[in-house]
Amino acid sequence: MTIKLYGFGESGHSYKVALMMRLAQIDFDLRFVDFFKGEARSPEFAALNPMGECPVFVDGDLTLTQSGVILDHLAKQTGQFGGQSEAEAREVLRWTLWDNHKFSSQIGMTRFLMNFLPEDKRPAEVIAFTQARIKAAYKVLDTQLASHTWVAGGEGPTIADLSCCAYLFYPEPFGFHRADWTNIDRWLSNIEALDGWQHPYDLMPRAFPVQA
Amino acid sequence: MTIKLYGFGESGHSYKVALMMRLAQIDFDLRFVDFFKGEARSPEFAALNPMGECPVFVDGDLTLTQSGVILDHLAKQTGQFGGQSEAEAREVLRWTLWDNHKFSSQIGMTRFLMNFLPEDKRPAEVIAFTQARIKAAYKVLDTQLASHTWVAGGEGPTIADLSCCAYLFYPEPFGFHRADWTNIDRWLSNIEALDGWQHPYDLMPRAFPVQA
Structure with missing residues (x-):
């Protein structure tokens, strides 16, 4: 039975999982x-x-939610992108948690407020506040990538890279300028060069603007 | 060599780890x-x-950061609070990620803005916005606890409970009223009744207000 992935183009969290399956050549x-x-x-x-979020991953009797859980499951199942040692696996979890806490969460929200709300409903003070927080997070990530090719510090890409990179490929403005962050820029190019990589809007249909 | 935990009383993320060690009777x-x-x-x-965050856990040569990583490590080391099956372990990770994404992250920030910034620097629009988001998260948690004694759905408490509960024990206002959420209230009482439970300010010294 083919795996089902519930998601949509604009969902960076769905993209993390869709990209993993594309790279690992898993049909869904x-x-x-x-x-x-x-x-x-x-x-x-x-x-x-019940969390009301995408993605949802269904493989036969197994239903999983939260992109980090699904990525961890797929890494274990395929033996790919999970890191090469216990220490690297801990780094994978560390950066996945950081991404959920400080990075994708804030970016996803800010991008939503700036692009998917009507112009007169966009809360300027909130947007300025979250952009400042995300800027501190770009710096943390860029510093890590100054001395490491991949986020978790190992020889190859892991699900921590797929988690942290997802929102940075979207075209809508949210305050990220790739050229400003040399190490993030090089790392994103390395991810784009992976065999099977696809842009989120080529991998999943878009839900915005709303069709009548 | 005794484990070292870098943290402070107000840090809910440090409290998660300190509480775990207290409950598991690990000296630190x-x-x-x-x-x-x-x-x-x-x-x-x-x-x-380099993430600039507490807690940091140091056990001999091993240095770990991100409360979710430290809790996972301690659960594996002690055989406690990690869940009883692969399915429960996935639920533990799911709720830990949710906590980092939607719950502790938002609460920690809102509590900071409302209590630890000077009164004239508190951004009212941001606070109202994040309080509304957290309210949606209380509802998700309360709904889960309506049909499960513990967050991850198993027979006993897990690190997912320790992760999700931490900020709810603090006295500073941030918009949480325990009496409004029947199931969360009962669950917090169950946690307080665990052998060895301590309030965050009894477990770690406070850093606020700043001492001259």
Whole structure:
């Protein structure tokens, strides 16, 4: 039975998982979630994921949510992208948690406020505040990548790279200028050069703007 | 050699780890970080944790950061609080990631803005915005606890409980009213009843207000 992935183009968290499966050459069937029409808040979706979030990963009887859990599961199943040692696996988890706490979470929200809300509803003070916080996070990531090719510090890419990079490939403005961050820029180019890499909007259909 | 934990009373993330060690009866030596004097931004601290965050856990040659990584390590080392099956371990990781993404991260920031900044520097729009987001998260947690005694759904408490509960024990206002959330309230009482439980300010010295 083919794996089902519930997600949509704009969801960076869905992209993390879709990209992992593309790189690991795992077939999956994308179930489009019409997010901006409120589908993730529907009772049907709540039955699938009470957290009300994409992605949701369904493989037969196994249903998983939270991109970090799905990535960890896929790394264990495929033996790929999980790191080469116990120490590297800990680094993978460390950066995945950091990404969830300080990076993708803040970027996803800021990008939403700046691009997917009507112009007159965009909270300027909140946007300025979160942009300043994300800037501190770019610096942490860029510093790590100044002395390491990959985020978790090993020989090859891991799910920590897939987690941290996802939102940085989107075209909508949220305050990130790739050219400003030399090490992040080189690292993103290395990810784009991986066999099978695809841009989020080539991998999953977009839900915005809302279709009538 | 005794384990060293770098942290301070107000740090909910440090509390998660300190509480775990207290419950598992692991001795540790608390290294107080004078956070509000900027100690976490010092070069010495950056050498310990380039992410500039507490807690930092040092056990001989092993230095770990990110509370979720330290909790995972301690669960594996002690065989406690990690869940009883592979499925429960996945739930533990799922809720730990959710906590980092949607819960402790937002609460920690909101509590900081409302209590540890000078009154004339508190950004009202940001606080209202994050409080609304956290309210949605209380609902997710309360719903989970309506049908499960512990967050990860198993027979006993896990590190997911220790991660999600930490900020809810603090006395400073940030918009949480325990009596409003029946299931969270009962769950917090169950945690307080665990053998060895201590309040964060009894477990670690406070860094606020700043001492001259």
